[in-house]
Amino acid sequence: MGSFEQFKGTGHVNDQTMEEAGTSNPRAQRKQMGYEEKTAAVHEEMKRMNRLPATSSYVTHRMLVLNKILQLLSIQRTASQEEELESLFAGLSL
Template structure:
């Protein structure tokens, strides 16, 4: 049986850069609706910003792995 992280990671790998960016933007909008002092929201927003940054630059193999790991951990 395939683990959830493998399914999410596989879905992430199948997406175009534009689709990835759209998913992240939608999640940022959702998180923005949470209380601004929420530790969860603050952390999630930092992770989403890191993903956005990695999506916007030419990545090394290590950064590509980090991006995949960050997305998988978000469980979007």
């Protein structure tokens, strides 16, 4: 199904299509990951970033995003914070 068909009729995109329901979909995998797995993935990415030059604007931005993810993981989240967390994870491709 093309992206236009996903928007048509409902006004929004479904979270998951039938094809995405498998484990090959990163978003579905993130939803299945628990707190510990998500935190571990973020810490591993932080370790990777620490091996890169600290003066890099890419590293600086990515570390800010990773720290925001850790902050959101550590609190009781509202629906909008849950969406923000999912969006941050999607943007990082963790």
